[in-house]
Amino acid sequence: MNLSPLQAISPVDGRYRNTTQDLAQYFSEYGLIKYRVFVEIEYFIALCDINLPGLTAFDKANYNKLREVYLNFGETDAQEIKDTEKVTNHDVKAVEYFIKKKFDDLGFPDFKEFIHFGLTSQDINNTAIPYTFKLALNEVYYPKISSLIEKLKELATAWKDVPLLAHTHGQPASPTKLGKEFLVFAERLEIQLNSLKTIPNNAKFGGATGNFNAHHIAYPATNWVDFSNNFVNNTLGLNRAQHTTQIEHYDQFAAQCDALKRINNIIIDLDRDIWTYISKNYFKQKIKEGEVGSSAMPHKVNPIDFENAEGNAGLANALFEFFAAKLPISRLQRDLTDSTVLRNVGVPMAHTVISISSTLKGLNKILLNEEVITADLENNWAVVAEAIQTILRREAYPNPYEALKDLTRTNQKITADTMAVFIDGLKISAALKEELKQITPYNYTGVF
Structure with a gap:
C-alpha cells in the first residue's frame, strides 16, 4: 500500500506534510539509511587516504565511483537495504552488505572487507544522526527561525512610533511603543539562536566500547585517535567526543x-501576547475570501495561526525535554533505549517548524487597529501618575507618590481634565505645572 498524507498516523506527515516535507530527507528512515551509507563510504575512503596496509592497492581514482553510491542513492536502494534487514534483523549490518554488493558490482571485491572495518553500529549511527541533525538545522531550521526574527524586526520598524498601553499583572501600566514590544521578542530569539549555534554537533567514533580495540589489534602502529579526529571533525564536520562508551554520551x-x-518557549510567549492583543482588538486579521473564521459564528476570525503555533511548540518541547533527560543516561557501556528514541528526533523538529511557520503566517495577517489602541490610551490617563510623581520627587515635593495614589485610586474616572485640575492644585511653580501638563499617555513612552 502506498501511504498518502491522509493515511499518516502522525500529523507531521499527514495534515502538515507540505510544511514539514523538507525535513524528510534528514529524519525519515530513507534519510537515515542514506547517511549511514554516506558515512561508511567516506570512512573507507579515509582509510585509503592514510595508506592503511591492505588498501594501498586501491586506486584513488575510483573515489568518485564510490561516492556515486550515496550521491545517487534512491528509494530503490533503501528498499533493498530494508529487505536485507528482514534477514539480518540488524539495520546497520544490512547497510554494510549493501555496500559490499556495490563493491562487487564496481569490481572492487578484494577490498570489501574494509567496509565497516573495526566499527560497531554506533560508530555509524552516532555520526550519521548528528550529521543529519546538523544539516536539518543549517538548511531548514536556521533559515526558518531567521525569517521569523526578520519579520519581527520588520514589524518593529513599521510600528516603532505607535504608542501602546502596557499591561503589567493584567492592569493598565506605563505606556510603551508597539515596535519596541516586537523588538523584545526579536532580541530574545537572536540571543538564544546564537547560543544554540555555539553547541557542537557531537559524534562518537571509537569501536565497540570506545577504545579502538579492533583497530589497534589489527594495526597497532596507526594512531587511531588522530585518524578518527580528522575523519569526524574534518571530513564529516562534526565534533568527535574523545572518551566514550559504545555510544556518544x-x-x-x-x-x-x-x-x-528555550527558543520555542519564546515563540509560545510571542504567540500568547499576539493572541491577547487580538482579543483586545488592538489587531485585526486580514480576511481571505472563502475562509471561515468560525463554524458557528459568522462574525469571528479566530487567531488560529497563533493557537496552532502554541500547540505545536508545546508538543515539540515535551519531546525535547524527554530527549534531554533520557538520552544522556545509558546502562554501563551501552543499552539499546537510545536507538528507538533517536528515530524520533525529527518529530519535535517537525512540530517546531510547524510552529514557526504558523507564527509567521499569523504575523503576516495582523492589521493594526489604531483607533482601539488610541481609545485605550485615552481611557487610561491614570498611567501618567508615575511620570508626575517622579518629576515631583525630582523637585523635592512632599509625599508625591501618596498624593497621586489618593487621586488615582478613587472610583472617579481619571481623564485629561482630572489630571489638569490635580496639577493646578499643586503648590508648585507655573513653569513646573506646564511641564507636567505636557505629559500624556501618548508621549509617556520612554526612550524606545
Missing part, C-alpha cells in the same frame, strides 16, 4: 534540545 545533543526548547 548525548550531553551536547541534550544541550541542543534545551536550547531549542
Whole structure:
C-alpha cells in the first residue's frame, strides 16, 4: 500500500506534510539509511587516504565511483537495504552488505572487507544522526527561525512610533511603543539562536566500547585517535567526543534540545501576547475570501495561526525535554533505549517548524487597529501618575507618590481634565505645572 498524507498516523506527515516535507530527507528512515551509507563510504575512503596496509592497492581514482553510491542513492536502494534487514534483523549490518554488493558490482571485491572495518553500529549511527541533525538545522531550521526574527524586526520598524498601553499583572501600566514590544521578542530569539549555534554537533567514533580495540589489534602502529579526529571533525564536520562508551554520551545533543526548547518557549510567549492583543482588538486579521473564521459564528476570525503555533511548540518541547533527560543516561557501556528514541528526533523538529511557520503566517495577517489602541490610551490617563510623581520627587515635593495614589485610586474616572485640575492644585511653580501638563499617555513612552 502506498501511504498518502491522509493515511499518516502522525500529523507531521499527514495534515502538515507540505510544511514539514523538507525535513524528510534528514529524519525519515530513507534519510537515515542514506547517511549511514554516506558515512561508511567516506570512512573507507579515509582509510585509503592514510595508506592503511591492505588498501594501498586501491586506486584513488575510483573515489568518485564510490561516492556515486550515496550521491545517487534512491528509494530503490533503501528498499533493498530494508529487505536485507528482514534477514539480518540488524539495520546497520544490512547497510554494510549493501555496500559490499556495490563493491562487487564496481569490481572492487578484494577490498570489501574494509567496509565497516573495526566499527560497531554506533560508530555509524552516532555520526550519521548528528550529521543529519546538523544539516536539518543549517538548511531548514536556521533559515526558518531567521525569517521569523526578520519579520519581527520588520514589524518593529513599521510600528516603532505607535504608542501602546502596557499591561503589567493584567492592569493598565506605563505606556510603551508597539515596535519596541516586537523588538523584545526579536532580541530574545537572536540571543538564544546564537547560543544554540555555539553547541557542537557531537559524534562518537571509537569501536565497540570506545577504545579502538579492533583497530589497534589489527594495526597497532596507526594512531587511531588522530585518524578518527580528522575523519569526524574534518571530513564529516562534526565534533568527535574523545572518551566514550559504545555510544556518544548525548550531553551536547541534550544541550541542543534545551536550547531549542528555550527558543520555542519564546515563540509560545510571542504567540500568547499576539493572541491577547487580538482579543483586545488592538489587531485585526486580514480576511481571505472563502475562509471561515468560525463554524458557528459568522462574525469571528479566530487567531488560529497563533493557537496552532502554541500547540505545536508545546508538543515539540515535551519531546525535547524527554530527549534531554533520557538520552544522556545509558546502562554501563551501552543499552539499546537510545536507538528507538533517536528515530524520533525529527518529530519535535517537525512540530517546531510547524510552529514557526504558523507564527509567521499569523504575523503576516495582523492589521493594526489604531483607533482601539488610541481609545485605550485615552481611557487610561491614570498611567501618567508615575511620570508626575517622579518629576515631583525630582523637585523635592512632599509625599508625591501618596498624593497621586489618593487621586488615582478613587472610583472617579481619571481623564485629561482630572489630571489638569490635580496639577493646578499643586503648590508648585507655573513653569513646573506646564511641564507636567505636557505629559500624556501618548508621549509617556520612554526612550524606545
